[in-house]
Amino acid sequence: MRILLKAVFLTITLASSSFGGEFKQARWLMGTVAEIDLFADSETKADAAFEAAFAEMAKIDSLMSNWKADSEISIVNREGHIRPVKVSPELMETLEASLKYSRLSRGAFDVTVGPLVRLWGFMGGEKRVPALDEIVRALRSVGYEKVLLDSGSLKVQLAGVGVYVDLGGIAKGYALDRATLTLKRLGIQRALLDLGGNIYALETRPDGKPWEVGVRNPRDESRILTVLRLKNQAVATSGDYEKYFTINGKRYSHIIDPRTGKPAVGCVSATVVAPTAVESDALSTAVFVMGPKKGFALLKTIPGVAGIAVSDKMRVSKCNLE
Ligand code: ADP
Numbered sequence: 414m415r416i417l418l419k420a421v422f423l424t425i426t427l428a429s430s431s432f433g434g435e436f437k438q439a440r441w442l443m444g445t446v447a448e449i450d451l452f453a454d455s456e457t458k459a460d461a462a463f464e465a466a467f468a469e470m471a472k473i474d475s476l477m478s479n480w481k482a483d484s485e486i487s488i489v490n491r492e493g494h495i496r497p498v499k500v501s502p503e504l505m506e507t508l509e510a511s512l513k514y515s516r517l518s519r520g521a522f523d524v525t526v527g528p529l530v531r532l533w534g535f536m537g538g539e540k541r542v543p544a545l546d547e548i549v550r551a552l553r554s555v556g557y558e559k560v561l562l563d564s565g566s567l568k569v570q571l572a573g574v575g576v577y578v579d580l581g582g583i584a585k586g587y588a589l590d591r592a593t594l595t596l597k598r599l600g601i602q603r604a605l606l607d608l609g610g611n612i613y614a615l616e617t618r619p620d621g622k623p624w625e626v627g628v629r630n631p632r633d634e635s636r637i638l639t640v641l642r643l644k645n646q647a648v649a650t651s652g653d654y655e656k657y658f659t660i661n662g663k664r665y666s667h668i669i670d671p672r673t674g675k676p677a678v679g680c681v682s683a684t685v686v687a688p689t690a691v692e693s694d695a696l697s698t699a700v701f702v703m704g705p706k707k708g709f710a711l712l713k714t715i716p717g718v719a720g721i722a723v724s725d726k727m728r729v730s731k732c733n734l735e
């Protein structure tokens with residue numbers, strides 16, 4: 414069983430036998446650990462699948478990373494307020510999905526949260542509590558309606574100087590879906606992919622048993638809240654326990670409520686199961702911002718999704734799960 418625990422370590426090649434069977438490999442990608450566990454009839458086939466799937470993740474990162482000055486999203490952020498910027502179909506698809514989840518969550522999920530993420534020091538720089546007037550100023554550049562897409566011509570425009578798109582809440586999910594597609598194209602039928610705690614389970618294990626993923630207790634990583642059994646489903650967790658800072662005993666997490674301009678409060682962690690990884694990634698961030706009650710009301714309107722949330726009072730609640 415895999416623990417949904419945004420991992421800490423290592424670029425390694427794990428087990429490999431020279432015959433068919435189960436193969437695993439891990440790499441450092443998108444600022445986190447990417448691990449693929451797959452079944453293949455030969456080591457050669459498995460190796461080709463690993464190479465292609467990890468290459469696909471790296472490609473998505475090279476399009477969507479804010480840490481890379483030459484990524485497509487960096488070019489959009491620099492020039493999109495001056496002229497329409499031509500982008501790849503992959504970036505267009507991710508932006509379209511971003512806007513869809515913004516609308517569904519009424520702005521709780523919003524990739525234009527970038528200026529706020531930066532202001533609070535989560536994009537490099539000093540982590541600090543900004544003054545209210547700084548927050549108010551940054552909020553003027555926030556709002557998903559400021560991202561203008563022309564899907565036909567693959568062009569993106571930003572309505573205003575200072576608008577800054579941050580795909581940190583959705584790009585890993587998209588990369589996971591793309592890597593899954595890559596595996597399928599190479600004839601891999603069963604796999605578990607994990608990109609920094611965003612997981613996709615392709616089919617079942619060979620014995621027909623679903624893939625098992627443990628959701629950890631957000632305040633005690635040695636304890637498991639629940640075990641999910643997944644088949645052709647994704648799961649993602651947004652939590653306050655990995656990227657945060659504390660001042661005077663108060664915890665400030667990297668997920669910002671775009672409506673207040675401040676780190677979201679109300680959830681300690683939000684886990685969402687969905688048919689695709691883009692969906693679970695975006696919705697876990699949305700539920701984290703909305704809190705368990707409103708977040709689950711949203712999940713109930715979307716087919717095929719389920720969730721587990723831990724409130725700031727450490728109350729565990731579930732939606733569409735027993
Ligand atoms: P992680 O990437 O840490 O696994 P998430 O998927 O929840 O967790 O994404 C958090 C990231 O999303 C932040 O680091 C930031 O880049 C971005 N982000 C922060 N707040 C929001 C928000 N309200 N909507 C969309 N993206 C956000």
Ligand code: MG
Nearest residue numbers: 582694695698
């Ligand atoms: Mg997310």
